Amino acid sequence: MVLHAVTRVRPPRGRAADAALASGVFALVAVGSLQSLVGPREEPWPVTALTWALMAAACGALYPRRRHPVSAAVLTLAVTMVYYLVSRYDGPLMVVPVLALYTVAADGRPRAAVALAALALLLTGAGTLLGNHDVNGVALFMMTGWLVGVVALGWVRHTGLALAREAERRAVSEERLRIARELHDVVGHHLSLINVQSAAALRRLRKDPAGGPERAEQALGAVKEASREALRELRATLGVLRQAGEAAPTAPVPGLDRLGDLVESARLAGLDVRVHTDGPPGPPLPPEVDLAAYRIVQESLTNVARHSGATRVTVRTGRGPDALTLEITDDGRGPSSPVPGTAPGSGITGMRERARALGGALTAGPAPDGGFTVRAVLPYHRRRPLLNGVLPPP
Structure with missing residues (x-):
């Protein structure tokens, strides 16, 4: 059996596409102007040769239209007007400046497009008033509609592309923020535990030379487990940045x-x-709610270990009919007055962003009886964020 490879035909792009458009438009105009070569003679041959040269020049001006849209539109409009002044044959060359005007508007220059369209209408109207019977009032009115429609269509194209680019930039920013938040939660939590346990091991070795090594060994074991977990979660998080063809994290x-x-x-x-x-x-x-809840508890415990100086923490979870409620309360001083030697982070901001991304909300502040409380409501189904981040009473 002989297998035939199927070759996918791809349209030209870039300058090849510009050259293809200019050539295709010239072919269209040439077919519409064949009467000047094969029909009864209405003008001398030198004039006919000039008009064909003008047609080639106008269509050729479409080649640089995307790099120099206004200049190309001015050139095509000028050449087209000269063509209709010297030629006795009414060819379809008017399609060339129409395409150029569309390019100007699609490039985000509506004022230039409107000015050139108005100039074309004024020159055509002046020719009609001077005795050009090929264009009457009805044709001039229809031409006005065509030019307005072309300029409007080009502007709509420009606006649509601008909105698409903005949506793409927003999506990239949101994905970058999501990855940064994941890295912060994973690395920050485990490194904080490693820091606390390492400091505890050093203190035990210095203060209790006899029994300290045994207790320090326990702390170092916790450091080993925290570092192993940090590496595992870091590899899983970085999996979203893997190259095409690499295996997904398991x-x-x-x-x-x-x-x-x-x-x-x-x-x-x-x-x-x-x-x-x-x-x-x-x-x-839902997976996104489950992950957000885990990260909020993780970041809250990290903040308690790093900043608050607390000894007791209460983690409360409640599953309502529409949302999951989390409440983490400690007996420390809170992140507003961190332990000396530690730098402030962005953990509370990241937790709040996680909750808002699900349509929920998160509050963090001093508890009524002392300590610090983080409370979050995470809806099971995405909805609009709660007004001003206000949570329902517990």
Whole structure:
């Protein structure tokens, strides 16, 4: 069996497309002007040769129209007017300046396009008043409609392309923000635990030379586990940037089913973490809600370990009919007065952006009885963000 390769025909692009358009328009104009070569003679041959040269010049001016739209439109309009003044044959050369006007408008220059279209109408109207019987009032009115429509169509094309480019830029910015937020949550959480456990190991070795090594070994074991988890999640997050053809990451997306791992890591850092779940278990959460909830709890515990100086943390989750509610409360001083030697981060901002991306909201601030509270509402189905980020009362 002989297999025949199917070659996909691709339209020309760039300058090849410009040359193809100029050649195609010249062929169209030439076919419409054949009467000047084969029909009864109405003008001398030198005049006919001049008109064909003008047709070639006008169509050739379409080649640089995208690089120099206004200049090309002026040239095609001038050559077309000379053509109709010297030729006794009414060829379809008017299509050339019409295409040039469309290019000017599509390039985002509506004023230039309107000015050139008005000049063409004025010159055509002047010729009609001077005795050119080929164009009457009805034809002039129809020509006005054509020119207005062409300019409007070109401007609509320009506006559509501008909106598409803006939407693409916005999508790229949102994706970059999402990746940055994931990297911040993954790297920040585990590196914070590594920092806390390393400092604890050093303190134990210095203050308790006898029993310190055993306790320091426990802290270093926690450092080892945190660094391993950080590498695993970092590889999974960077998977979205893999090259075409590379294997997709196989690690599961973290969710509240791994809340126990977060709690255990926080306990190794010296925090007394208690988890309360309100309401029945219910069906599995949507993946985006499950991931956002996990990251919010993760970032909250990271902030507690780094900044607050707290010893106790309470994590409360509640599954309502329409949304998941999270509340993380500690007995520390909050991120507004961080532990000396630590730099402020953007964790609360990132958590708030996660909640708003799902149509929910997040608040963070001092608790009524002291400490600090982070509270979030994450709807199961995307909806408009809550007004001014206000959450319903607990």
